[in-house]
Amino acid sequence: MKARLHSHTDLGGFGVAETTTNSTATDAPAPSRRDFIHIAAGAAGAVGAAMVVWPFIDQMNPAADTLSFASIEVDLSSVAEGQQIQTLWRGKPMFIRHRTADEIARAEADDKAPDLKDPATDDSRLLQSNGQPGKREFLILLASCTHLGCVPTFAAGDYGGWFCPCHGSHYDTSGRIRKGPAPKNLVVAPYVYLSDTTIKIG
Numbered sequence: 001m002k003a004r005l006h007s008h009t010d011l012g013g014f015g016v017a018e019t020t021t022n023s024t025a026t027d028a029p030a031p032s033r034r035d036f037i038h039i040a041a042g043a044a045g046a047v048g049a050a051m052v053v054w055p056f057i058d059q060m061n062p063a064a065d066t067l068s069f070a071s072i073e074v075d076l077s078s079v080a081e082g083q084q085i086q087t088l089w090r091g092k093p094m095f096i097r098h099r100t101a102d103e104i105a106r107a108e109a110d111d112k113a114p115d116l117k118d119p120a121t122d123d124s125r126l127l128q129s130n131g132q133p134g135k136r137e138f139l140i141l142l143a144s145c146t147h148l149g150c151v152p153t154f155a156a157g158d159y160g161g162w163f164c165p166c167h168g169s170h171y172d173t174s175g176r177i178r179k180g181p182a183p184k185n186l187v188v189a190p191y192v193y194l195s196d197t198t199i200k201i202g
Contacts, residue, residue: 072089074198098138099136099173107172107173116177117184129190132193140189145169146177152164152186162186169181
């Protein structure tokens with residue numbers, strides 16, 4: 001900063017010294033061509049990295065054939081009374097059992113049995129995923145023991161239902177755990193009736 005002192009100027013008989021100050025502002029240097037090149041190169045690198053990574057991220061999404069099995073339809077008219085079929089839903093085995101009148105009566109009679117480890121009424125285990133009651137004769141279950149995931153067999157246990165031979169878990173005709181190491185009942189699958197004879201699982 002430089003200051004220059006000029007001669008006196010008469011203002012009403014008084015001598016006043018007039019001072020003029022000259023200053024030079026220091027401006028920030030303008031971006032150079034090299035700066036723009038660096039910025040453009042960085043942006044191009046980020047886009048290139050995203051293009052390399054995207055295929056790996058995209059392949060983690062479910063395949064189309066997997067999504068097609070998000071739900072399945074089953075025709076119950078082909079399942080005779082006293083028969084059980086097994087199907088797959090999302091890679092999990094499923095039991096669809098057409099119960100006899102005797103199996104239904106036994107299940108309802110045991111609704112308040114003292115040895116129920118995971119208490120539930122038979123009616124509650126027939127509910128559709130929309131909250132509507134199902135049909136008493138059809139029980140839709142995941143075919144997986146709640147102990148370690150083995151597939152139990154039917155009519156081999158002490159309660160007329162399923163039995164897991166791996167570690168000795170006994171389930172009744174409603175799929176409720178009654179004896180053995182399994183902590184929970186066989187899981188009721190999410191299902192709805194599309195018609196009197198067709199259900200959709202999932």
